[in-house]
Amino acid sequence: MLLSVAAAAFLSSCIREEAPNAECDILEVDAAWLSANRDIIIGTPQISNYAVAFLVAEGVDCAALEPQFVLTPGATITKNGTSIEGEKTIIHYTAHAEDCVWSKPYEVSFTPRSVLPRDFVFSFENYTLDNSNRYNVWYEVYGNGTQRGIWASGNAGFAFTGKGQKAEDFPSAANPSGVEGDCIKLTTRDTGSFGKLAGMPIAAGNIFIGEFQSANAMKKPLEATRFGLQIVPAKPLYLCGEYKYKAGEKFTDKKFQEVPGCRDTCAIYSVLFEVDPDSVVTLDGSNVKSSERIVLIAQLDNPGEPEEWTSFRIPFEYANGKSFSMERLLNNGYAITVVASSSKGGDFFEGAVGSTLFVDNLRIEWESDVE
C-alpha cells in the first residue's frame, strides 16, 4: 500500500508542464452584450462548432453589430469581414487556439425571423458538405434568397465512428434519384466497433427540422435530436410528400442481437407543439411523440415497403385535447418539426442495418384563412 502511494507520488512528479490549450471554441455569447441588444436579438443564439446563428427582428441593420463572445481560455478571435446573403448578415471570424497551432472558421449570422412560406416544398435540392468535408448538410432558401439551415441530421454523430469516408457512406445523404432532381436517402448503418463500445450499434438515417446537438450524441442520444423551430405560418392541415422504402433483412435490438420475426419500418411524421417564446424548450427524442405540449400531429401509418415513389397526404390531428390558437400563433408560441427516419426505433438503436428510405417533395398544407 505504502509502496503504491510512493509509486503514484513518483509518477506524479513526472507530470510535465501543461501544454497550451489546443481548442478554440466560441463557448457562449457574452451576456452583457446580449442583454444590451435584447431589443434586436430574438431568443437564444444557436451555437454550433463552426457557427453562431442569431435570429433578429425584421428590418434591423445588422452590419454594425459587434457581438462579443466567451472563448476557450487562451483563445483569440479575428474578424475577417462581413457579407450579406439575401436577408442574412454574416460576419466571418477565425478563432485561434492558445497553442498557435489550431484554428477554425466561424460564421456568425444574423437572420431576420421568418415563417415558412405557405406554398413551400422541401425538395432537398440544396445541400453542401459539412466543415470537415465528409457528410451532407441541407438548407432551404426562402425570403429573398436567404439560406436557412432548418434541417438537421445525426450525421455529425455518425462521423465519430470513422466509418464515413464520403457523403454516401453516411446515414443521411443526398441522392440524385429524386422524383425531380435530388432527394434524400436515409439508410440505417452499422456503427462498427466504436459504435458498439459506446452502446450504439446502429445509426438510422434521419432528417428533421431542428438542431442536432452532437455533444449529447453519445452520452444522452435522445437529447441530441432537438426537434422543432418557430417557423409556423398557420395551422397545418396535411403533411404531404413522396417516399419509397425497403427494410433491411436482420432486425436487431440495442445490443445488436437479432430479434427473429421482427421487420423494420420507417417513420415520417410532423408535430406542432407549444413553446414559451421567451424561453424556448424544444422537444427531443424522449418526448417528440408524447409531450403534453403537442397540439397537432400527423404521421404516416403502415408505410409498407413501396418500391416505387408513393405519395402520401396525412391529416394533422389534435392531441392532448388541445386546439390551435391564433393568438398564440401571432405571439410566436408554436414550433413545428418534420421528421423522417429509416428505422422507426432508431432513437433506441433498434432497426435493421440496410433499411433504406427515400424521401422527396415534403410539403405542409396550411389553413388558408388566417383570421
Added chain:
Amino acid sequence: MKKTILVILAVITAVAASAQQSTSLNDTDKNLMWVAQRGWNIRLSAGVNIGGTSPLPLPREIRSINSYNPGLNLSLEGSVQRSFNNSRWGVLVGVRFERKGMTTDADTKNYHMEAWNTDGSGKVVGAWNGKVKTDVNCTYLTLPLLATYSIGERVMLSAGPYVSYLLDGEFSGQAYDGYIRDQNPTGERADVTRAEYDFGSDMNRWQWGVQAGCEYRAYTHLALFANLQWGVNSIFPDDYSAVTFALYPIYATFGFTYLF
C-alpha cells in the same frame, strides 16, 4: 489471469517436489553436484515485480495520475551462475517466468487517439479529454544473460540484457467522464460517459531490455535481491495506431534466491 496462476502453481509444485527428493542422495542431487563441481552455482529465485508500463517521458497530455495499483506480479527464475577462474567477475543465465502489470487511472487533456474499426471499415480519430483507466497484465517467459561481479562473500552485482516472450498479454481499459473531439481539437465535441477498449491481442510478442541488480547472501543458501528491468522496445508495434506513443515496461523485482 487464471492461466497465469495455474502455471505459477505448476512451477511451485515442481520446485517443491524436487526439493523433497533432495533429502536422499538421488540422481538429481548427483547431477547438481556434478554441475556445482564444475563451478556453476544453481539458483532458484522468487520475487514480485512492481512498476509500470509507461510512456517515457510521460506525455504532456497526461495531466495527473489519480491512482496506481501495482497488483501482485510474481516472478520465478531458475538460473546458473559461474565465476571466471576465481575472479570477481562471472556470468549468469536464467529462465524466468514472470508477470508485469499494473492498473492506473489518469486525467488526460487533448490526448490524440486513433483506432481502426475491427472490420477495417474505417478509423476513429479524435482528441480525448477526460479520464483513462488502463489495466496491463503481461505474462512473459524471460531469458536474462547477465555479467556478475562479486564483492566479498555476501554481495553480488549483476547487469545485462534480457529477452522476453509474451505468453499472455492483456491491455484493456476505459475512457470515461470526458469528451471526444472528432478528428482534432477543433472538431465536433461529444460527451462520453464510458467507452471500453481492449488492445491485448495487438501486443508485441517479443520484448527486450536491460536489467541490473544486487544480491545479498544473508545465509549460506538464501540471498535477498533487488533488480531493475528496463524495457527498451514498446509493448506495441511501432506503427500501431491505437496507442500513438511507445509504452515501455519498467519494473523493479524484489525477492529471494535459494542457492543450492
